[in-house]
Amino acid sequence: MSLPTLDPDWEVRAAAFQTLEWLVARHGPTLEWKDIEKGFEFKGQHLYFATKARGIFRPKEMRGAALSLKTIIPRGGRVARYEDSQRGEGVFLYKLQGDDPDNRDNQLLQQAWKLSAPLIYFCAVEVGVYQPLWPIFIRGIDRERLECTLTVDDEMLTAQERGVPMVADARAIDIRREYVTVRAKRRLHQARFRLEVLRAYEQRCAVCRLPRSELLDAAHIVADREEAGEAVVPNGLALCRLHHGVFDTDLMGIRPDGVIELSQSLLDTKDGPTLEHAVKSFHGQHLHLPRRREDQPGQRFLVERYERFRKVG
Numbered sequence: 115m116s117l118p119t120l121d122p123d124w125e126v127r128a129a130a131f132q133t134l135e136w137l138v139a140r141h142g143p144t145l146e147w148k149d150i151e152k153g154f155e156f157k158g159q160h161l162y163f164a165t166k167a168r169g170i171f172r173p174k175e176m177r178g179a180a181l182s183l184k185t186i187i188p189r190g191g192r193v194a195r196y197e198d199s200q201r202g203e204g205v206f207l208y209k210l211q212g213d214d215p216d217n218r219d220n221q222l223l224q225q226a227w228k229l230s231a232p233l234i235y236f237c238a239v240e241v242g243v244y245q246p247l248w249p250i251f252i253r254g255i256d257r258e259r260l261e262c263t264l265t266v267d268d269e270m271l272t273a274q275e276r277g278v279p280m281v282a283d284a285r286a287i288d289i290r291r292e293y294v295t296v297r298a299k300r301r302l303h304q305a306r307f308r309l310e311v312l313r314a315y316e317q318r319c320a321v322c323r324l325p326r327s328e329l330l331d332a333a334h335i336v337a338d339r340e341e342a343g344e345a346v347v348p349n350g351l352a353l354c355r356l357h358h359g360v361f362d363t364d365l366m367g368i369r370p371d372g373v374i375e376l377s378q379s380l381l382d383t384k385d386g387p388t389l390e391h392a393v394k395s396f397h398g399q400h401l402h403l404p405r406r407r408e409d410q411p412g413q414r415f416l417v418e419r420y421e422r423f424r425k426v427g
């Protein structure tokens with residue numbers, strides 16, 4: 115499946131990818147629907163990336179395969195958290211539209227598969243928020259299960275752009291794409307974790323209350339062992355960049371009762387206002403915790419992390 119130059123729409127795709135790159139540089143890895151629905155420009159025309167109602171989309175200006183796929187969320191529903199954790203480590207699973215694998219929408223996917231056309235996958239992080247993944251390729255279509263497998267790549271249209279035929283080592287390409295897909299899934303997972311943690315803390319640092327989400331991270335209390343279960347809000351803290359750094363280097367610890375402690379070496383250091391006010395003044399203060407009990411830090415995480423802080427200290 116590596117005959118990329120047959121795709122009649124590759125210039126449109128290139129324009130779409132370029133606009134996405136710009137959007138992500140500007141807004142970060144997750145985009146709100148309002149940013150996606152604005153679409154992109156191609157040779158003086160205005161095209162859409164996707165529409166609200168459809169999962170599989172091809173603008174009417176394109177002739178061949180689909181341009182994008184989007185997670186469909188049932189009305190009033192929630193985004194499934196680990197929709198793909200059961201099967202397919204190195205692939206995303208995507209449900210075909212309806213019950214007929216040959217209906218119009220699904221044919222756009224079949225076309226994409228045939229042409230090895232690079233697509234965009236707007237993967238829902240939560241309702242109205244998507245992480246765009248591209249270029250994404252259809253790896254296979256399972257007519258029985260009514261689903262297809264997708265892999266992401268990190269090389270964009272390079273063969274077309276350079277006008278050279280793609281080296282047809284399909285197995286090597288597959289292996290690379292599986293690897294890139296695993297990484298993409300991890301990023302997706304982190305994006306969800308960040309959104310949930312920042313919301314629980316009302317977009318403020320748990321130490322200093324700094325209210326700018328651009329400067330906030332979702333810190334793990336106990337390091338994420340890349341197991342889905344650990345990236346849960348009770349294992350997270352919203353921290354500004356400065357306090358995240360102080361916490362991650364164990365210069366700051368949090369007692370299981372939520373009181374902030376600084377390491378003796380930091381307390382012994384004398385310096386200007388950043389250290390004195392922005393760091394040392396929080397010694398002995400309480401963390402600002404989420405209102406909802408189920409969002410508050412879990413005791414087992416706090417105890418484990420505090421032990422480490424004591425040991426390092």
Ligand SMILES: [Zn+2]
Nearest residue numbers: 319322354357
């Ligand atoms: Zn802070």
